[in-house]
Structure formats: C-alpha cells, structure tokens
Amino acid sequence: MNGSNQFIGLKVVLFTLIVIGIFTYYANSIPQLESRPPQELSLSKENLTPEALVQAGKDIFYGKGTCALCHAIGEKGPRAPDLAGIGARAATREPGKSAKEYLIESLINPTAYVVEGYPPIMPAVNKPPISLNPTEILAVVAFLESLGGTVDVKPSDIPSETSATPTSVAPAAPASLKLPGNPEAGKAVAEVCVQCHIIPGVGKPRRPRAPDLSAIGAIATPDYIIESILDPDAKVVAGYPAGLMPKDFGEKLKAQEFMDLVAFLMTLKGGSPESSEPGKGAQPAEGQKKEGVQETKASSLPVPEAKPAETEKKEGAETQGSKNPTTGSEQNKSQ
Amino acid sequence: MRKINRKVFFIFSLLFFVILLGSAFAQQPAGDQPMEYRAFPYIGSRQIMWIAAQLHLMFAAFILGVPIFAVIVEFIGFYARDPMQRLRYDKLAKEFTKLLLIAFSATAIWGAILTFLFITLYPKFFNYLSNIFSPTLWIYPFLFFGETFTLYLYWYGWEWLQGEKKKFHLALGVLLNLFGIAVLFITDAWTTFMMSPSGIDEKGNLVSLWKAINNPLWMPLNIHRLIANIVFGGSIAAAYAAFRFLSSKTEEERAHYDWMGYIGNFIAIQAFIVLPFAGYWFGREIYAFDQQLGITMMGGFLSWLWIIQAILIGIIFLASNYYLWIGMERIPGAERYRLYTRLILLVLVVGTLVWATPHSLVASLEEARKMGGAHHPLLGVLGVMSAKNTAVNIMILSTFLSFLFYRRGNKISRVSWAKTGVVIQGLILFLAAFIVVFYGVRGYFVEAIVRIGYSVYQVLAVLSAIILTMILDIFMLRNAEEIGPIRWGKMPPRSQYALFLVAITFTWLMGLMGYARSAIRQHWHVYGVMRDTSPEAFSPTLGFAADMVSICVLLFFALVFFIFWIGHLGEKTKILEERVEEEVEGITTAKLKGGYTA
Numbered sequence: 001m002n003g004s005n006q007f008i009g010l011k012v013v014l015f016t017l018i019v020i021g022i023f024t025y026y027a028n029s030i031p032q033l034e035s036r037p038p039q040e041l042s043l044s045k046e047n048l049t050p051e052a053l054v055q056a057g058k059d060i061f062y063g064k065g066t067c068a069l070c071h072a073i074g075e076k077g078p079r080a081p082d083l084a085g086i087g088a089r090a091a092t093r094e095p096g097k098s099a100k101e102y103l104i105e106s107l108i109n110p111t112a113y114v115v116e117g118y119p120p121i122m123p124a125v126n127k128p129p130i131s132l133n134p135t136e137i138l139a140v141v142a143f144l145e146s147l148g149g150t151v152d153v154k155p156s157d158i159p160s161e162t163s164a165t166p167t168s169v170a171p172a173a174p175a176s177l178k179l180p181g182n183p184e185a186g187k188a189v190a191e192v193c194v195q196c197h198i199i200p201g202v203g204k205p206r207r208p209r210a211p212d213l214s215a216i217g218a219i220a221t222p223d224y225i226i227e228s229i230l231d232p233d234a235k236v237v238a239g240y241p242a243g244l245m246p247k248d249f250g251e252k253l254k255a256q257e258f259m260d261l262v263a264f265l266m267t268l269k270g271g272s273p274e275s276s277e278p279g280k281g282a283q284p285a286e287g288q289k290k291e292g293v294q295e296t297k298a299s300s301l302p303v304p305e306a307k308p309a310e311t312e313k314k315e316g317a318e319t320q321g322s323k324n325p326t327t328g329s330e331q332n333k334s335q
Numbered sequence: 336m337r338k339i340n341r342k343v344f345f346i347f348s349l350l351f352f353v354i355l356l357g358s359a360f361a362q363q364p365a366g367d368q369p370m371e372y373r374a375f376p377y378i379g380s381r382q383i384m385w386i387a388a389q390l391h392l393m394f395a396a397f398i399l400g401v402p403i404f405a406v407i408v409e410f411i412g413f414y415a416r417d418p419m420q421r422l423r424y425d426k427l428a429k430e431f432t433k434l435l436l437i438a439f440s441a442t443a444i445w446g447a448i449l450t451f452l453f454i455t456l457y458p459k460f461f462n463y464l465s466n467i468f469s470p471t472l473w474i475y476p477f478l479f480f481g482e483t484f485t486l487y488l489y490w491y492g493w494e495w496l497q498g499e500k501k502k503f504h505l506a507l508g509v510l511l512n513l514f515g516i517a518v519l520f521i522t523d524a525w526t527t528f529m530m531s532p533s534g535i536d537e538k539g540n541l542v543s544l545w546k547a548i549n550n551p552l553w554m555p556l557n558i559h560r561l562i563a564n565i566v567f568g569g570s571i572a573a574a575y576a577a578f579r580f581l582s583s584k585t586e587e588e589r590a591h592y593d594w595m596g597y598i599g600n601f602i603a604i605q606a607f608i609v610l611p612f613a614g615y616w617f618g619r620e621i622y623a624f625d626q627q628l629g630i631t632m633m634g635g636f637l638s639w640l641w642i643i644q645a646i647l648i649g650i651i652f653l654a655s656n657y658y659l660w661i662g663m664e665r666i667p668g669a670e671r672y673r674l675y676t677r678l679i680l681l682v683l684v685v686g687t688l689v690w691a692t693p694h695s696l697v698a699s700l701e702e703a704r705k706m707g708g709a710h711h712p713l714l715g716v717l718g719v720m721s722a723k724n725t726a727v728n729i730m731i732l733s734t735f736l737s738f739l740f741y742r743r744g745n746k747i748s749r750v751s752w753a754k755t756g757v758v759i760q761g762l763i764l765f766l767a768a769f770i771v772v773f774y775g776v777r778g779y780f781v782e783a784i785v786r787i788g789y790s791v792y793q794v795l796a797v798l799s800a801i802i803l804t805m806i807l808d809i810f811m812l813r814n815a816e817e818i819g820p821i822r823w824g825k826m827p828p829r830s831q832y833a834l835f836l837v838a839i840t841f842t843w844l845m846g847l848m849g850y851a852r853s854a855i856r857q858h859w860h861v862y863g864v865m866r867d868t869s870p871e872a873f874s875p876t877l878g879f880a881a882d883m884v885s886i887c888v889l890l891f892f893a894l895v896f897f898i899f900w901i902g903h904l905g906e907k908t909k910i911l912e913e914r915v916e917e918e919v920e921g922i923t924t925a926k927l928k929g930g931y932t933a
Contacts, residue, residue, distance in 0.1 A: 008578070008581045008582045009582075009896075012578060012581075012835060013896075015832060015835055015836075016835065016839055016889075016892055017889075019835075019836060019839045019840070020839065020843065020885045020888055020889060021885075023643075023647070023840075023843050023881065023885065024881050024882060024884075024885045026643065026646070026881075027643055027847075027877050027878055027880070027881030028877075028878035028881060028882070030639050030642065030643070030877065031639055032876040032877060032878050033636035033639070033876060033877070034636070034873060034874065034875060034876050035631075035635070035636045035854070035857050035858075035873060035874035036858075036873045037857070037858035037866075037867075037872050037873060038858075066627055066630075069626075069627060069630045069631075069634070069635070070626065070630070079626065117782075121626040123625070123626075123627065127863075128863035128864065128866075129625075129627065129859060129862060129863040130627075
C-alpha cells in the first residue's frame with residue numbers, strides 16, 4: 001500500500017482528467033446546435049408580392065414565431081391542432097369576420113376561444129417573448145391563409161413604421177407614442193358604444209350588431225380608430241352593414257371626450273384587464289391614468305377592410321363552433 | 336479566537352464592500368447614457384461570468400449541503416446508545432464540518448468575484464435586478480454573516496459544547512442550516528425570476544416583491560437545489576474520504592475513511608434517488624409557466640443535452656452500485672446476494688441504454704433513407720419519454736434494492752414474521768415495477784397530455800414502494816443477529832475510484848444542468864421582459880458548453896485539492912506540535928526525576 005500511495009495524488013488527477021476528457025469529447029461529438037436571437041422582419045412595400053409575404057410568414061412560423069413548436073401542418077400535434085386547411089376554415093368561423101381578421105385576432109388573443117382537449121397554452125404573439133411586429137403578424141396571416149384559402153393580405157396593409165430593432169432592456173415592448181387623452185374618462189364616454197359593440201369592462205349589448213372591440217387596441221392604429229369614429233363608413237368590417245354607426249357621433253363629442261375615447265379604446269388589447277403579468281395583457285399603468293396620457297404601440301395592425309360582396313354570405317353562414325382555429329381542434333370537423 | 340474574528344471580519348467586509356459598490360454602480364447620475372455592457376478582455380464577458388458563477392455555485396452547494404448531513408450524523412451520534420458509536424459519529428460529523436470550514440472562504444470569495452463581474456460587465460441588467468430585489472440584497476449579507484458566525488461557533492465550540500451542553504451544539508447546527516437554507520432561497524429567487532418573472536407589470540416595473548420572489552419556479556428550484564446540494568456535498572465528502580483512504584498509512588485510518596466514504600456515498604445516493612422527482616416537478620412547472628420555455632428545454636436545441644444527462648446519471652447509478660457491491664465483499668454473509676447484484680447490473684445497464692437512446696438519430700442522408708426517416712424503427716420507440724421514464728424509475732428501484740442487500744448483508748432477522756416480511760417486500764417492489772412498466776407501455780397509446788400525467792403515477796409508485804419497504808426493513812432487522820462485523824478498511828483501491836467517479840460525474844452534471852437552466856432563456860436576461868442585446872445574446876452549442884463546464888469542474892477540483900492540502904498541512908503542523916509538546920513534557924518529567932542526562 002505504501003508503495004502505491006506515493007503517487008496517489010497523480011493517479012487521482014489523471015483519473016479526473018480522463019473522466020472529464022471523455023465527457024467533453026462525447027458532448028462535442030453529438031449534433032451541435034446554437035440558438036440565435038430571431039431577426040426582425042422588415043418588408044418593403046415596393047415589389048412586395050403575396051408569394052414573398054407568404055414565404056416570410058412561413059419563415060416566421062417555423063422560426064421567430066415558434067408556432068411549429070406546437071402546431072403541425074398535415075398532422076395533429078400533441079399540444080395544438082393541425083393547421084392544414086386553416087386558410088379556408090378561418091373565414092367561416094365567426095360570422096362577420098374575414099379570415100384575415102379572424103386569424104389576426106387568434107394570434108393576438110389566442111385564449112379567447114380554447115379548444116376542447118387542448119390546454120390554453122398559446123401565447124399572444126405580439127407580446128414578449130415572441131414579440132412579432134405588425135408586419136410579421138400579417139406575414140404569418142398570409143402564410144396561414146395560403147393553407148387552403150386565399151391570401152388577401154395586401155402590401156397596403158403593411159404598416160410603414162415597423163419597429164425594426166429589438167428593445168434592449170425591460171420592458172421589451174415596441175416603440176411607443178404618447179396619446180393625449182385619459183383612458184379612464186374615455187371609459188365613461190364608451191358607455192354609449194355598448195349599445196352595439198362589446199367592450200370589456202364597460203358592457204355588451206344583448207345582440208351585438210357591431211364588431212367586438214375587445215382587442216381593438218392591439219389590431220388597430222389610433223388613426224384608424226379616429227377615422228372610424230369620424231367617418232364610420234370609410235372602412236366597414238366584413239360582415240357588418242354600412243350606415244349602422246351614427247355618422248355624427250364624433251361631432252357630438254367634445255374634443256377632450258373624443259381623445260379620451262380613443263385613448264381608452266387603445267387600451268383594449270384583448271387580455272384580462274386585471275392581469276399584471278408580462279405577456280398576459282394589462283390595464284394602463286397607474287401613473288399613466290393619472291397623467292391622462294396613454295402609451296400605445298406606434299405601429300399596430302390595420303383592421304381589414306370590409307368586403308361587401310362577401311357580407312351577405314357570411315351573415316347567413318352558421319358558426320361551426322366558437323373555437324379558435326389556431327388553437328383548437330374543431331377545425332377537423334369542418335374538413 | 337483571533338483567527339475566527341479575522342475570518343468573519345474578512346468575509347463580512349468583502350460582502351459589505353460588494354453591496355456598497357453595487358449600490359454605487361446601480362445609482363447612475365441622471366442624464367448619463369447608461370452603459371449596458373462591458374467586454375471582459377481576452378476571455379469574454381460570458382465566459383468569465385460563467386466560470387465565476389459556476390465556481391461560486393459549486394462551493395456554495397457544498398457548504399449548504401454538508402451542514403445538513405453533518406448535523407444529522409451528529410444527531411445520530413447523540414442518540415446512539417453505544418458510547419463508541421457515539422464517539423465515532425461525533426468524530427465523523429466534525430470531520431464533515433472541517434471540510435465545510437475550509438470551503439466557506441472560497442464560497443465568499445467567488446461570490447464577491449461574481450458580483451463584481453456582474454456589476455461591471457452587465458451594469459444595466461444588474462441595475463434592473465437590484466431595483467426589483469433591493470430589500471433582499473440588504474438582507475442577504477446579514478444572513479450570510481449569521482451563517483458564517485454560526486458556523487464558526489459550531490466548529491470552534493465543538494469540544495466546549497460537549498456533555499450536558501451538547502444540545503446547544505446541536506441547536507447551533509440546526510441554526511446553521513436554517514441560515515444556509517434562507518441564503519439559498521434568496522439567491523434562488525433572483526435566479527428563477529430571470530426564468531419566470533412575476534410580480535411586475537407589462538413594463539417590467541415591480542408591482543409586488545413577494546410575487547417576484549415567489550415566482551412559479553422558485554419553490555421547485557429551492558427543493559431541487561436543496562436535495563442536489565446534499566448529493567453534491569455527500570459525493571465530494573466521499574471523494575475526500577476516498578483520497579484519504581488511499582493515502583492512509585495505518586489500518587485504523589483506512590477503516591475510518593472507508594466508513595466515511597461509505598456514509599458520504601450513502602447520503603449522496605439516498606438523496607440522488609429522490610432528485611429526479613424534484614427535477615420532474617421543476618420541469619413540469621417550467622412547462623406550466625410557459626410552454627415555449629418547456630419545449631425549448633426538452634425539444635428544442637437543448638434536446639441532445641438530455642441524452643448526455645441520461646448517460647451521466649447512468650454512470651452515477653452504476654458507479655455507486657458498483658461501490659456497494661464491492662463493499663459487500665467485506666461484509667460476512669453478503670455473498671448470499673451476489674446473484675441478485677448481477678441481475679441488478681443487467682437492469683441498470685439496460686436502463687441506462689434505454690434512457691440514453693435519442694429520439695432522432697444522427698445519420699447520413701443515406702442512412703436516414705434506409706431507416707425511413709430520422710427515427711430508427713426500433714430504437715426510435717425507446718427514445719421517447721414513456722420509455723425513458725420507465726427506465727429511470729426501474730433504475731431507482733434497482734439501486735434501492737442494492738442498498739437493501741447491503742444493509743442486510745451480515746444480518747439475520749430474528750422476528751417471527753421475517754419470511755412473510757421478505758415476501759411482502761418483494762411484492763411491494765414487484766407491484767411498483769409493474770405499475771411503472773404498465774404506465775410506460777400505456778403511454779404509447781394515449782395523447783401527450785394524458786401521457787405526461789402518467790409520470791406522476793410512476794413516481795408515486797416508486798416512492799411509496801421505497802418508503803414501505805424501508806419501514807418493513809427497519810422493523811425486520813431490529814435486534815437482528817449479526818453474522819460477523821463489517822471489516823472496515825478492507826476495500827480494494829478500485830472501489831475508491833468509483834467514489835471519485837461519482838463525485839466527478841455529479842459535479843460535471845451540475846455544471847451541465849446549470850447551462851440548461853440558463854440556456855432555455857435563450858436571448859433574454861429576464862425571460863419575456865428584458866432582452867439580451869449584447870454581442871453574446873445567443874445560446875452556445877452543447878460542445879462549447881461542455882468545454883466550459885469541464886474548465887469549471889477542473890478549476891473546482893484543483894481548488895478543492897489545494898484547500899484540502901492546506902488543511903492537511905495544518906493537521907501535520909498540529910501533530911508535530913503535539914509531538915514536540917510530548918517530548919518537552921517527557922524531558923521535563925525526566926529532569927524532575929533526575930533521570931535526564933544531557
């Protein structure tokens with residue numbers, strides 16, 4: 001023993017080196033993957049073809065959007081349903097909603113409808129950690145529409161100001177602008193609107209006759225909302241008749257009331273108003289309410305324009321279940 | 336006493352200085368453009384932070400894990416009836432604590448280095464975290480001070496607090512652990528907040544400090560780390576004993592360190608058996624918090640990491656079982672179980688192979704074409720969670736069985752129901768194995784969401800079987816007849832290398848799992864809240880991570896070796912002093928007796 005324990009330190013060191021060497025060698029010999037941060041998509045409206053948009057959407061679907069982690073196309077995924085044929089089915093899901101509008105809503109407010117058999121696990125893609133910008137969301141919509149449907153995302157839908165650089169520190173939110181107007185005061189003004197529109201936290205009509213405004217702040221720009229109040233028939237959401245909204249509504253409001261209303265509508269992101277968790281939707285911060293200033297995204301998605309020709313058909317169409325086609329399995333029934 | 340004061344003063348001053356410096360950096364003057372990142376020369380910021388964090392974690396894990404079982408060993412000694420046993424366990428607990436004492440300063444130093452690097456290399460990130468957690472940053476150094484102070488009292492008061500005062504000493508040990516656990520829980524809050532941020536609004540501003548601390552992954556990581564620290568502490572203590580065993584010069588020393596190595600390994604493996612369950616809970620909570628985080632962890636770019644993990648855990652199971660089987664050779668009567676150990680070996684090897692089977696094989700285009708895809712027609716079936724969960728649960732049961740055989744090696748039960756007891760134990764273990772296999776096979780025929788739930792049944796079956804069998808065993812072997820005493824010290828050197836292997840593998844595994852936990856955040860400092868925009872905002876490959884882990888493990892062992900060597904030098908000096916004292920006493924006595932002639 002005495003002879004052998006002379007070099008015991010050396011033996012143990014050698015043994016340690018050999019064992020660690022084997023582990024290191026093995027770890028280096030298996031497939032080497034690196035996880036790079038996703039790149040922001042920035043598309044030029046010029047020369048933008050639907051094909052290019054669909055391709056960009058496909059890249060996002062399998063890349064930055066991380067959609068393919070759960071959704072499969074052509075086979076039923078373990079966590080989320082098959083998206084084959086979603087382009088055709090999306091247009092028939094909700095009366096009055098086009099495929100584009102429905103898909104946008106599904107992407108930014110995915111837990112609104114949860115499909116039986118699947119947990120409500122899909123995150124809002126416009127919020128961290130995915131944080132797709134409006135252009136990227138439209139590209140994904142174009143890609144999803146191409147799965148059995150008609151791509152109707154147009155270059156004009158692409159907002160000109162897309163946040164191209166990721167934010168570096170908390171909060172990881174897109175660039176923002178300050179809107180004059182007190183959302184809290186705007187909420188009181190919005191009480192009139194619930195005669196026809198669904199507005200969370202304010203009320204809902206017995207029979208909704210106008211589009212649901214639950215997520216209007218996430219899918220529309222302030223300009224769009226202002227225009228919709230001042231000139232309601234300039235753009236009519238698919239499935240709803242023109243002339244329903246009073247044309248003089250905007251004129252009856254005082255300037256402050258008008259801005260308060262816009263500021264309030266921009267707070268409606270489709271999430272739970274009580275939530276304070278990141279990525280789960282929230283009310284405007286306390287400080288903002290007091291200052292009467294509301295922060296909102298500089299570049300939001302445009303609400304798709306109405307297609308009067310399709311309106312009649314969709315009003316007559318029966319809803320095949322109020323499931324979200326991007327998170328639900330009921331789509332299989334319509335196949 | 337002066338020595339203690341100096342050490343305590345040094346550690347506390349260091350921490351205080353770090354906090355002060357942190358606060359100074361965190362409060363940048365208004366209007367200044369905040370510095371987001373600084374580059375560390377030559378090595379790179381990520382790499383230097385990685386090394387500092389990993390080494391701090393390893394030392395911290397050691398100093399948090401060891402006191403838990405040192406106090407337990409001391410308690411066992413305290414309640415032992417046999418005075419010799421009492422002395423033996425007390426000596427062992429003291430020896431464990433000695434290791435702790437030496438590693439304590441290293442933990443503080445690496446903690447300080449880590450904090451300095453964090454403040455200077457990632458100032459904005461540090462600023463954000465310190466804004467969220469500032470009250471905990473103030474409490475933390477005081478807790479650490481409390482832990483340090485209690486440790487020194489615990490160590491230096493060992494001889495003083497004997498006899499009637501022993502209860503106070505035990506209470507000090509418990510207090511030491513309470514401080515340690517509090518320190519661990521606070522640091523875990525910072526770590527898990529980065530993965531599952533809570534208690535903040537959409538802008539990342541703090542809403543509730545308690546929610547930020549008690550985020551969804553906080554408690555799972557607390558429990559997982561607590562158990563892992565015991566495993567780590569046990570395995571390093573066993574490796575230390577193995578080294579001392581191999582370099583022992585007397586039979587007595589060998590017997591002592593053989594026993595110490597056994598206890599260290601016993602503690603490590605007992606805790607290790609429970610660790611996968613804690614890991615499973617942690618993983619499940621990651622999925623519950625954010626599916627993407629979970630999928631990135633298990634099915635994304637990290638998927639191959641779990642194959643390495645399986646191999647490492649397989650090695651730990653095999654090495655620790657091997658150590659037990661060799662150990663049975665020094666137990667008279669244990670040869671009765673030799674046949675079973677061969678079967679257990681077979682089960683462990685098959686289990687490791689199944690667990691380490693990848694779902695998608697690395698294959699050339701031609702090979703993939705022949706296989707009909709990336710999944711092998713046969714092996715692909717084994718590369719899924721149903722098979723892997725089944726394998727690991729069966730491996731845990733097998734290891735437990737090894738311990739049972741070891742435990743009863745030289746004993747013959749005297750109770751009248753001994754045979755019935757053995758049958759019942761067998762039935763319990765068989766039933767558990769059946770449940771594990773049943774749900775493993777059934778998992779192939781159900782939806783993923785249902786399959787995930789099956790793991791819970793498998794885990795419950797195994798845990799229940801272990802507890803029930805152990806309770807029965809305790810009653811069966813009470814006042815059991817002993818065939819012969821365990822021949823401590825009669826172990827071949829190769830058995831000690833099994834202990835080294837367990838320690839090295841577990842340390843490496845710890846580093847790898849640290850990378851996994853951190854890498855699932857990908858390009859986020861705080862997941863979904865604060866993005867990493869530095870040039871190193873990417874998760875490196877597994878190969879790179881393995882290189883880094885190996886560097887950390889080598890540095891850790893080099894430092895441990897150095898620290899223990901210094902401790903050993905201290906021992907030598909003490910022995911020399913005692914000898915000189917004895918000689919002086921002898922000379923004086925001789926002089927007094929008039930028998931000394933110069």
